[in-house]
Amino acid sequence: MFAENIYIARRRALRERLRTGIALLPGNVDAPINFAHNVHPFRQDATFRYFFGINRPGLVALLDLESGEDVVFGDDATLDDEIWLGKTPSLASECERAGCRTVRGYAALQAALDAARRDARKLHFLPPYRAATTLEIGRLMGVAPQEVAKCASTALIDALVALREVKGAEEIEQIEAALVVTDEMHRAAMRAVRPGAREREGVARMHAVLAQHGVLEAYQSVFTKRGEILHNFNYDGRLAPGELVVNDSGATSAFGYASDITRTLPVSGRFDTRQRELYTLLLEAQDIGIRGSRPGVRYADVHRAVVTHLAGGMLQMGIFKGSVSDIVSSGAYAVVFPHGLGHQLGLDVHDMESYGEDRVGYDVQTPRSTQFGLRSLRMGKPLKAGMVLTVEPGIYFIEALIERWAAERRHEGLIDYATLRACVGLGGMRVEDEIEITATGARVMGPPIPKTVSEIEAAMAD
Numbered sequence: 001m002f003a004e005n006i007y008i009a010r011r012r013a014l015r016e017r018l019r020t021g022i023a024l025l026p027g028n029v030d031a032p033i034n035f036a037h038n039v040h041p042f043r044q045d046a047t048f049r050y051f052f053g054i055n056r057p058g059l060v061a062l063l064d065l066e067s068g069e070d071v072v073f074g075d076d077a078t079l080d081d082e083i084w085l086g087k088t089p090s091l092a093s094e095c096e097r098a099g100c101r102t103v104r105g106y107a108a109l110q111a112a113l114d115a116a117r118r119d120a121r122k123l124h125f126l127p128p129y130r131a132a133t134t135l136e137i138g139r140l141m142g143v144a145p146q147e148v149a150k151c152a153s154t155a156l157i158d159a160l161v162a163l164r165e166v167k168g169a170e171e172i173e174q175i176e177a178a179l180v181v182t183d184e185m186h187r188a189a190m191r192a193v194r195p196g197a198r199e200r201e202g203v204a205r206m207h208a209v210l211a212q213h214g215v216l217e218a219y220q221s222v223f224t225k226r227g228e229i230l231h232n233f234n235y236d237g238r239l240a241p242g243e244l245v246v247n248d249s250g251a252t253s254a255f256g257y258a259s260d261i262t263r264t265l266p267v268s269g270r271f272d273t274r275q276r277e278l279y280t281l282l283l284e285a286q287d288i289g290i291r292g293s294r295p296g297v298r299y300a301d302v303h304r305a306v307v308t309h310l311a312g313g314m315l316q317m318g319i320f321k322g323s324v325s326d327i328v329s330s331g332a333y334a335v336v337f338p339h340g341l342g343h344q345l346g347l348d349v350h351d352m353e354s355y356g357e358d359r360v361g362y363d364v365q366t367p368r369s370t371q372f373g374l375r376s377l378r379m380g381k382p383l384k385a386g387m388v389l390t391v392e393p394g395i396y397f398i399e400a401l402i403e404r405w406a407a408e409r410r411h412e413g414l415i416d417y418a419t420l421r422a423c424v425g426l427g428g429m430r431v432e433d434e435i436e437i438t439a440t441g442a443r444v445m446g447p448p449i450p451k452t453v454s455e456i457e458a459a460m461a462d
């Protein structure tokens with residue numbers, strides 16, 4: 001946990017933004033896999049952890065935004081818990097470390113909420129992303145489960161986005177620490193990739209690094225030679241010469257902050273000519289994204305600058321035809337890059353997206369596009385100093401998409417389908433780093449993780 005003054009200051013900052021009512025902030029409970037006592041590794045709710053730092057299940061906080069009283073409701077371990085699960089610190093001692101001195105048993109929560117409702121106090125809560133939380137808020141508030149998300153407080157969401165999207169020095173330090181572990185993970189994977197190896201082996205090497213550091217992965221790794229399948233969580237493949245592996249994986253820090261790094265690796269240890277040409281273009285595009293990010297610039301415009309470079313390069317390769325501006329404005333480029341340039345990152349790898357992507361990544365001046373490809377950009381609004389974002393362009397040859405568009409003759413004046421079809425089989429490639437927006441630009445975070453053609457080939461030969 002951070003020092004208590006960090007949590008006290010965060011709760012005070014929320015009260016300064018949201019001056020009336022009570023914030024109801026549930027932590028997470030254990031999530032069973034197939035029966036109650038066989039559970040997923042515990043992951044605390046990021047909002048609860050932001051305000052209290054406590055990483056244990058079964059807690060709910062009420063922050064009185066008028067009186068300033070913060071109460072955590074939860075129960076200490078019973079004798080049975082101690083017998084089966086071991087001793088845990090008292091809840092009061094953990095709350096004290098977060099600067100909160102009022103702790104009540106979980107059973108007192110209902111009465112506190114009933115009293116608030118009797119006094120006609122506004123109760124702010126967030127849209128839940130887990131069924132257990134939906135049911136519990138519904139039960140506590142007397143609202144049908146299907147109505148809970150609709151009753152969520154947009155004022156609370158907006159206040160939290162404003163607070164959490166500007167990272168403090170202590171948060172930057174945590175993300176940097178996560179990236180140190182992620183660097184080790186990716187280097188271990190680079191050494192494991194070779195013809196005949198299983199994808200699962202690369203993942204296992206990265207898990208060994210996580211275990212050595214005593215932390216969890218920030219999200220389920222993508223480690224695949226079918227990198228054109230964007231969220232491919234299958235690790236059954238065996239690697240063959242000439243293939244590319246997309247490794248998108250990151251560690252959490254000790255205090256729960258994420259990292260999110262992607263590297264693309266040639267199984268043979270060397271990129272072939274066509275892979276090198278495309279990968280070099282991709283690196284240039286990412287560099288344009290990094291150099292174009294600064295306070296006041298809309299991330300949608302950074303996305304546009306990146307895809308303009310990709311379109312120009314692929315026009316020269318004969319994959320596109322016509323003019324770069326038409327390829328970009330029509331959305332034809334999305335046939336090879338159907339996702340967005342990046343997203344915010346913090347305690348969540350897609351930071352705060354449980355509040356609703358549009359409330360985090362867009363604002364009234366920046367509406368979300370409905371165009372295929374651009375609509376998947378999760379963050380389009382202007383950048384601010386202190387934000388942390390990913391910059392993650394990719395190039396993918398997705399047979400189903402190419403064939404659908406070819407059959408529809410979509411953008412046929414802009415896409416050379418014969419040349420594009422010849423690339424099917426090459427798979428996909430992506431490069432992803434974290435940047436911190438500074439007063440004047442952007443800084444790539446973490447240690448340098450091999451990224452250029454020569455750096456990757458050297459790390460794989462190591």
Ligand code: GLY
Nearest residue numbers: 219248260392432
């Ligand atoms: N690893 C998830 C993402 O890059 O967004």
Ligand code: MN
Nearest residue numbers: 260390392432
């Ligand atoms: Mn990402």
Ligand code: MN
Nearest residue numbers: 248260261432
């Ligand atoms: Mn990623």
